[in-house]
Amino acid sequence: MPATVVVGLQWGDEGKGKTTDLLSDSVDLVVRYQGGDNAGHTVVLGGEVFKLHLIPSGILHPHITPVLGCGVVVNPKTLLDEMSALQERGIDTSRLRVSHAAHVIMPYHIAQDQATEARLDAEGLGTTRRGIGPAYADRAWRTGIRVGDLLDRQGLRHKLARILPGRNAMLHEAFGLPVLDLDAVHADAAACGERLAPHITDTTGLVQDALAGGQHVLLEGAQGTLLDLDHGTYPFVTSSNAVAGGACTGGGVGPRQIDRVIGVMKAYSTRVGSGPFPTELDDQTGRHLVERGSEFGTTTGRRRRCGWFDAVPLRSAVAVNSASSIMLNKLDVLSGLPELRLCTGYRVDGRDRHWPLSADELQRAEPVYRTMAGWTEDLGAVRRMSDLPPAAVDYVRAIEDMAGVPISLLSVGAERTRTIVRDPLGDGALAVRALTEQSAA
Numbered sequence: 105m106p107a108t109v110v111v112g113l114q115w116g117d118e119g120k121g122k123t124t125d126l127l128s129d130s131v132d133l134v135v136r137y138q139g140g141d142n143a144g145h146t147v148v149l150g151g152e153v154f155k156l157h158l159i160p161s162g163i164l165h166p167h168i169t170p171v172l173g174c175g176v177v178v179n180p181k182t183l184l185d186e187m188s189a190l191q192e193r194g195i196d197t198s199r200l201r202v203s204h205a206a207h208v209i210m211p212y213h214i215a216q217d218q219a220t221e222a223r224l225d226a227e228g229l230g231t232t233r234r235g236i237g238p239a240y241a242d243r244a245w246r247t248g249i250r251v252g253d254l255l256d257r258q259g260l261r262h263k264l265a266r267i268l269p270g271r272n273a274m275l276h277e278a279f280g281l282p283v284l285d286l287d288a289v290h291a292d293a294a295a296c297g298e299r300l301a302p303h304i305t306d307t308t309g310l311v312q313d314a315l316a317g318g319q320h321v322l323l324e325g326a327q328g329t330l331l332d333l334d335h336g337t338y339p340f341v342t343s344s345n346a347v348a349g350g351a352c353t354g355g356g357v358g359p360r361q362i363d364r365v366i367g368v369m370k371a372y373s374t375r376v377g378s379g380p381f382p383t384e385l386d387d388q389t390g391r392h393l394v395e396r397g398s399e400f401g402t403t404t405g406r407r408r409r410c411g412w413f414d415a416v417p418l419r420s421a422v423a424v425n426s427a428s429s430i431m432l433n434k435l436d437v438l439s440g441l442p443e444l445r446l447c448t449g450y451r452v453d454g455r456d457r458h459w460p461l462s463a464d465e466l467q468r469a470e471p472v473y474r475t476m477a478g479w480t481e482d483l484g485a486v487r488r489m490s491d492l493p494p495a496a497v498d499y500v501r502a503i504e505d506m507a508g509v510p511i512s513l514l515s516v517g518a519e520r521t522r523t524i525v526r527d528p529l530g531d532g533a534l535a536v537r538a539l540t541e542q543s544a545a
């Protein structure tokens with residue numbers, strides 16, 4: 105049985121949660137492969153809205169085993185809080201599995217992230233201040249605490265006694281912050297370990313056994329390609345590999361085990377945090393996108409920066425992820441705009457330029473637009489491509505031409521049923537059953 109990767113092709117918040125949810129009926133395991141509680145997935149299920157940060161949205165389906173792979177950084181407190189919140193709403197969280205090799209976000213990581221951002225102020229990266237970067241830095245430095253370490257009280261204390269003095273010196277001397285107490289940090293971490301113990305396991309073995317046993321594994325990326333540590337707009341990126349390749353290292357699968365990569369994007373662009381954004385709109389159209397698209401961060405509540413669809417990074421995003429098809433979300437949000445623009449190129453210092461550019465060059469990039477007709481019709485009830493207004497069909501086809509791979513799923517609203525399945529024999533086939541059963545119910 106295959107492994108499918110769901111990956112964001114833009115700056116995150118593309119609606120990957122809906123894609124995963126749509127495919128969930130044919131999936132046995134959903135594995136998050138990178139990122140931490142900086143992410144946010146909003147899933148609308150049975151009229152209820154679920155906002156998830158760390159736990160894969162597969163948790164909402166009783167037949168799915170949700171997994172946090174070794175490429176994830178885990179804040180144990182927020183994980184336990186998220187589990188409790190789900191339990192209070194009647195969701196069983198006992199199936200959740202967390203990799204023993206995933207790294208733990210410790211209180212000193214959060215303090216360092218917050219203090220660095222506060223000091224840099226407008227010059228900062230605009231991180232989510234959840235300690236993501238410092239936790240991944242410790243992993244690379246080989247001074248990290250792993251989830252499995254939380255289970256060994258004595259060993260954990262020994263490691264913390266070695267690490268904490270250096271971190272305290274940095275917090276105190278560089279930022280003037282109070283130092284952290286070894287006993288308290290140790291007691292908190294060990295208590296979280298006790299509570300998480302039933303969930304901690306070798307998730308790579310779990311995933312491999314599932315694949316060997318003919319189960320379908322879905323690997324779910326957080327953030328998006330343009331926030332990838334290596335392929336994004338460095339340094340305005342997150343600290344992990346959001347691209348599909350990250351699913352191998354962070355999820356525990358080999359490249360030949362992945363046979364389907366669904367790239368997810370929105371019909372326009374958004375970005376949260378700092379960094380260049382050539383098609384950003386600071387006008388009435390930008391406000392339309394924020395309001396109609398409810399473009400506020402799931403994790404931080406920050407208003408997302410909005411802009412026209414940018415096709416310049418699209419080709420390379422499709423290529424670097426080897427996307428086999430695309431799910432295009434939020435087409436309905438564009439209804440009511442008199443005309444639409446697609447960014448098809450950049451001019452930098454008077455010359456035509458292509459992706460990738462350095463963050464500096466990208467900052468100076470002037471977008472070259474193709475203008476297209478808009479439409480006024482509400483798309484919420486549309487379920488077939490042929491029922492879309494002609495201008496919307498032209499817009500989708502233009503994006504598809506530039507992407508070079510089929511757009512097999514189109515979303516016209518947050519609910520699961522508000523989806524157009526264009527390619528029932530390809531990636532869309534996985535979604536067809538879910539939608540058919542939903543409309544029959």
Ligand code: IMP
Pocket residue numbers: 115116117142143144229230231232233234235236237326327331340341342343375376377378
């Ligand atoms: P960090 O991941 O908190 O270190 O933040 C680094 C950059 O990634 C910042 O610009 C954040 O706003 C952005 N970022 C992190 N997670 C997400 C996400 O889930 N969606 C959108 N942007 C994100």
